[in-house]
Amino acid sequence: MLKTYNIKMPHAVYGGENAMESVTTILKNRKVNRVAMFTDKGIEESGLFSLPEEAVKAAGAHYYVLDELPPEPTYTAVQKLVDQFKASKADMIVACGGGSVMDAAKLASILVTDEYGVKELLDDPGRAQKCVPIILIPTTAGTGAEVTPNAIVAVPEKELKVGIVNENMIADYVILDARMIKNVPRKIAAATGVDALAHCIECFTSNKANPFSDLYALEGLDLILNNIMEACNNSEAMEAKNRMQIAAYYGGLAITASGTTAVHALSYPLGGKYHIPHGVSNAMLLAPVMGFNEPVCREKFAAVYDRCVHTQGNCQTAEEKSAYLLAWMENIVKELEIPTSLKEFGVPAEDLDGLVEAGMQVTRLLVNNMREVTPADARSLYEKII
Ligand SMILES: NC(=O)c1ccc[n+]([C@@H]2O[C@H](COP(=O)([O-])OP(=O)(O)OC[C@H]3O[C@@H](n4cnc5c(N)ncnc54)[C@H](O)[C@@H]3O)[C@@H](O)[C@H]2O)c1
Ligand SMILES: [Zn+2]
Known part of the structure; x- marks a missing residue:
């Protein structure tokens, strides 16, 4: 159909x-x-x-x-x-x-x-x-x-x-x-840039993905993966910043045509309860959720690799390409020094139950995730960042 x-x-x-x-x-x-x-x-x-x-x-x-x-x-x-x-x-x-x-x-x-x-x-x-x-x-x-x-x-x-x-x-x-x-502070440029990255990769792997959202999500991913470091680290890099601005717009179009998934869903309580900036909470959850989704999103991740790796890549199989992309995204978050743990925001381990309960309420986005997220899955994903 x-x-x-x-x-x-x-x-x-x-x-x-x-x-x-x-x-x-x-x-x-x-x-x-x-x-x-x-x-x-x-x-x-x-x-x-x-x-x-x-x-x-x-x-x-x-x-x-x-x-x-x-x-x-x-x-x-x-x-x-x-x-x-x-x-x-x-x-x-x-x-x-x-x-x-x-x-x-x-x-x-x-x-x-x-x-x-x-x-x-x-x-x-x-x-x-x-x-x-x-x-x-x-x-x-x-x-x-x-x-x-x-x-x-x-x-x-x-x-x-x-x-x-x-x-x-x-x-x-x-x-x-x-x-x-041009002069967005590095911390804000990094978190908001990774938010745009999350929009594109989530929309590309969403149950709601379609030819229109794929067009914008893939082009957005190519622009972001290859420009975010330069745009954040070099204040004079206007070409890279301009590409990030366009990519963020494409990410918005991808959201409009498709929809974000479990990264954004599980990130909502982190913003709502602990006031963690939206881009930061998404950055924390990006690698854990994409790793969780990998078994069902492998071919899609490989397609992103094929589109976005412009130098001679060594990866041959879908498994290798998918692993390369996951490591690439994780490395961006690390290199940009975005917090990867809730500890930095003083969230105690006792709050885990409440987080799971609140995250599971965001059914509007969870239904888009290609791999079903059960409360037990949500718990183990939050455990990775708490
Ligand atoms: N409507 C949507 O589709 C959508 C999508 C994703 C996120 N959001 C929402 O957007 C909000 C987050 O927006 P945001 O990440 O752009 O940050 P923001 O608008 O909350 O701004 C964060 C801080 O950065 C400062 N700032 C912004 N631009 C600056 C610049 N060029 N130079 C110096 N300082 C600057 C602001 O003054 C503010 O203090 C959240 O509420 C999030 O939920 C909406
Ligand atoms: Zn967002």
Whole structure:
């Protein structure tokens, strides 16, 4: 039987040199009067915010800055911002930041109503309609949140992060301006880069994988595996950084067409309960989960090897190729000095039961994993990182 699939994507993407100028053109063409600009303090402190701000000023629009957002926000923190946004009566959103900022702005774009808020969308995400058009400008490479119909919020009472999926949140415009990621601190570039890697390898090995997601996932893997080290280690490596920015976008497209699997599923409680950054928790689980999946994903891993190893590789069999890829991914996490143990975050071994219980709740993603994950499997995977 043929698989059914669909892929929905942003209306337009502007990339390359001085892509930010397109913001001015879009606002002028749409005769926008009032812009709500979403960002956070980290972006403002890095000086990055002035670029989109100048572009909005050049269009002659009034603008309001909404920047009271912590990283990896809870749904109540996002709701506060949404309320401020509603009061601004803006007719366009421009969001400049990492996944946290973009997700908050995406939720605001479908929440100009007093009938329901972010909390209600946790249970019934499909009810909201697009209210305000949105321009997304990612500053990490990255979550791919600039592409996806997903917004992820922490839900403290469940000790989880929860994904709200609604295709009305797909961006109208995306600006991939490489200047935005030029000076990302190495720690953030490393974790967010491995998040993009996880998106591509999970979507490629997902039960929901299909020809469209494979196209973007494989190209994303080629770009990330061969550029992430250079992009993180060399601040002048603009070619490598630019490739990471494009790969993160492809990772987002792969998520939209396919879906992530057990790495992201088991990582949600680590973000929700212990506030471990999303990229870091995925990096911790990447090698254990992919090792667990290897028996059923061997041919797929071998296909990734064939596509991404450009020098004369020595591997002949699927088994060898698969082992090579697993070691390659594990080495990237190690070389980039991303934490690989929950000990560094003070998580006690007694929390294991709670972690297993919370992780097993993320059925939305666990069903995508090609190898079934039982509670006992989840336990042994968490044991590897605790
Ligand atoms: N919607 C989706 O499809 C999707 C996919 C994956 C992850 N996410 C979510 O995205 C969030 C994580 O986003 P993230 O990893 O991009 O990090 P983030 O947005 O949480 O940012 C982390 C920190 O980095 C700073 N920062 C970001 N870009 C910077 C830059 N260029 N220079 C200096 N500092 C910079 C921010 O100010 C912040 O302090 C999580 O909530 C995660 O669950 C969403
Ligand atoms: Zn992710």
